Amino acid sequence: MTHADAFPLIRPLGLDGLLVSFSDTMSEPANRAALAFREAARLDLPDGVIETSTSLASAYFRFDPLTLPHSELRAALEHLLDTRDWYTAPLPEGRRLWRVPTVYGTERAPQLDEAAALAGLSPEEAVQRLRASRVRVLTIGFAPGQPYLGSLGPEFDIPRQQDLTPTVPAGALVLAISQFVLFSGAAPTGWRHVGQTAFRCFRPDQERSFALAPGDEMIFPSVSPEEFSEIEARDRDGNGGATVEEITA
Amino acid sequence: MSLIAHSIGPACTIQDQGRPGYLDQGLSRSGAADLLALHEGAALLGQRPDCAALEMAGFGGTFEATQEVNIALTGAPMQASIDGAQAAWNASHVLTGGQVLTVGAARQGVYGYLHLAGGIGTKPMLGSRSAHLTAKVGKTVAAGDLLPTGAGHGQAGFKIGSPDRFTGGTLRVIASVQTSLFSAATLDRLESTAFRRGARANRMGMQLDMEGQGFAAEGQLNILSEVITPGDIQMTGSGNPFILLPECQTTGGYPRIATVIPCDLPRAVQAPAGASLRFQFVSLEDALALQAAFEAELARLPGRVEPLVRDPHDIADLLSYQLVSGVISATDQGD
Numbered sequence: 001m002t003h004a005d006a007f008p009l010i011r012p013l014g015l016d017g018l019l020v021s022f023s024d025t026m027s028e029p030a031n032r033a034a035l036a037f038r039e040a041a042r043l044d045l046p047d048g049v050i051e052t053s054t055s056l057a058s059a060y061f062r063f064d065p066l067t068l069p070h071s072e073l074r075a076a077l078e079h080l081l082d083t084r085d086w087y088t089a090p091l092p093e094g095r096r097l098w099r100v101p102t103v104y105g106t107e108r109a110p111q112l113d114e115a116a117a118l119a120g121l122s123p124e125e126a127v128q129r130l131r132a133s134r135v136r137v138l139t140i141g142f143a144p145g146q147p148y149l150g151s152l153g154p155e156f157d158i159p160r161q162q163d164l165t166p167t168v169p170a171g172a173l174v175l176a177i178s179q180f181v182l183f184s185g186a187a188p189t190g191w192r193h194v195g196q197t198a199f200r201c202f203r204p205d206q207e208r209s210f211a212l213a214p215g216d217e218m219i220f221p222s223v224s225p226e227e228f229s230e231i232e233a234r235d236r237d238g239n240g241g242a243t244v245e246e247i248t249a
Numbered sequence: 250m251s252l253i254a255h256s257i258g259p260a261c262t263i264q265d266q267g268r269p270g271y272l273d274q275g276l277s278r279s280g281a282a283d284l285l286a287l288h289e290g291a292a293l294l295g296q297r298p299d300c301a302a303l304e305m306a307g308f309g310g311t312f313e314a315t316q317e318v319n320i321a322l323t324g325a326p327m328q329a330s331i332d333g334a335q336a337a338w339n340a341s342h343v344l345t346g347g348q349v350l351t352v353g354a355a356r357q358g359v360y361g362y363l364h365l366a367g368g369i370g371t372k373p374m375l376g377s378r379s380a381h382l383t384a385k386v387g388k389t390v391a392a393g394d395l396l397p398t399g400a401g402h403g404q405a406g407f408k409i410g411s412p413d414r415f416t417g418g419t420l421r422v423i424a425s426v427q428t429s430l431f432s433a434a435t436l437d438r439l440e441s442t443a444f445r446r447g448a449r450a451n452r453m454g455m456q457l458d459m460e461g462q463g464f465a466a467e468g469q470l471n472i473l474s475e476v477i478t479p480g481d482i483q484m485t486g487s488g489n490p491f492i493l494l495p496e497c498q499t500t501g502g503y504p505r506i507a508t509v510i511p512c513d514l515p516r517a518v519q520a521p522a523g524a525s526l527r528f529q530f531v532s533l534e535d536a537l538a539l540q541a542a543f544e545a546e547l548a549r550l551p552g553r554v555e556p557l558v559r560d561p562h563d564i565a566d567l568l569s570y571q572l573v574s575g576v577i578s579a580t581d582q583g584d
Contacts, residue, residue, distance in 0.1 A: 012533060013508075015480075050269055051270050054273065055473075058475065066541050066544060142275060142499060142501060144276040145274055164486075185383065202384065210275075
């Protein structure tokens with residue numbers, strides 16, 4: 001990491017946002033820093049901030065620039081940045097571990113072979129590694145409740161596709177740049193569709209509309225297409241056969 | 250009180266100013282594509298601009314009033330009539346019980362709005378009535394659906410002048426965090442290129458087409474996914490710009506070359522397929538001044554409404570009206 005020189009970096013994003021970036025590449029410390037900084041800032045921000053969020057390695061602050069000048073919010077964020085080393089901040093409290101049954105490949109997830117080839121692996125070897133990977137919710141974004149999960153091994157640092165896949169279904173497990181995304185709804189994507197789950201990240205009809213939180217961890221064990229069809233058929237709550245436990249440590 | 254939609258176009262949704270506060274959970278704000286039109290409708294009815302309205306993409310429908318209700322029509326001008334008599338656009342009208350409002354195809358632009366006195370009173374979800382179709386929040390309004398009115402009677406019989414923003418034009422943009430990933434020559438070319446709105450467009454985003462090569466950043470396919478804001482101009486692998494709109498994703502990994510400033514988004518969304526569009530970079534300071542002027546104009550809209558004087562040609566049964574001493578002259582009007 002060379003973040004010591006250029007980062008953290010505060011820049012305008014759109015007319016009504018400031019982005020505090022902790023790195024320009026995904027890294028464990030930068031992700032921790034973004035989560036912790038946003039959490040701390042939420043408690044102590046000037047009036048005029050409308051909403052906040054985190055992405056993989058940055059925290060975002062949307063505000064009304066006509067009532068809260070850029071310079072004033074920037075000064076408040078700079079002051080908070082100086083209060084500690086955010087790269088060593090702890091992960092959020094109350095994290096959970098999810099195990100979500102997944103069909104790899106088949107017509108359910110037709111780009112497994114392609115992704116495996118780009119990773120220099122046979123499809124079988126790729127599944128062995130993916131189903132054993134324990135990944136963390138690095139951020140939630142793109143679509144409601146939808147997690148970016150990482151990091152997978154360096155062999156899975158494969159690029160996004162040039163052209164978008166017109167649509168993958170809800171519950172699709174897609175892969176690029178050593179990360180998974182678990183799709184919350186049917187959508188076009190440039191990531192490769194390697195697995196399919198029956199997990200619903202966004203449940204607008206349930207009291208808890210958003211299933212996951214940044215810092216949660218996930219494992220995607222492999223099931224057969226037959227087992228998966230049974231899970232789908234009996235799923236009522238959107239968990240898609242997943243189990244969940246508290247992470248203590 | 251409510252309106253019954255007897256028939257309706259394929260892309261009509263209920264929209265207010267959107268649903269801030271869920272960006273951290275991946276849910277973008279949604280809200281009316283043309284916020285100016287939303288404010289104009291509120292001004293015409295004498296109500297607050299946070300009222301929900303029916304957003305009609307390209308085509309409206311037929312709507313029957315169950316009881317007397319005041320309505321307003323704004324945004325992309327569409328063919329409109331009440332019981333067969335032409336109804337002025339950018340105006341508010343009374344619908345008496347049983348009357349039918351017919352809204353046809355857009356004559357210019359894309360998004361027309363039907364406002365009801367008191368606002369559309371559907372149940373809010375996470376603090377807003379805005380549909381967000383890509384997030385599966387709400388749905389398109391279908392034939393047979395009721396549009397209930399909220400509290401408030403409003404006012405009718407007013408019109409408002411509305412700026413033309415329905416044929417494309419120049420969109421002011423500011424640099425964003427990924428602008429520096431593009432070369433100076435590429436940024437120059439962005440400003441000098443004549444774009445056309447492409448066929449792919451919805452409330453998530455609109456694709457632009459152009460002659461010549463696409464726009465690419467260094468390391469385009471492997472940059473870190475980062476926060477998106479509506480108005481961002483995203484370059485996908487094909488090099489065609491997409492302007493991201495109210496139902497856009499909240500983060501994304503395709504680089505954004507610049508951001509259309511909020512006060513120019515009504516012009517962007519209302520550009521119909523094939524309309525020409527250009528981009529012009531402005532400084533953050535200039536953009537803030539433009540936005541301040543726009544918001545000041547929104548605040549002045551309630552004072553800009555004028556009484557709607559009906560054109561006699563639009564009155565279906567002129568002979569039944571009691572005019573001056575019962576005498577009707579076809580020649581001495583308007584002197």
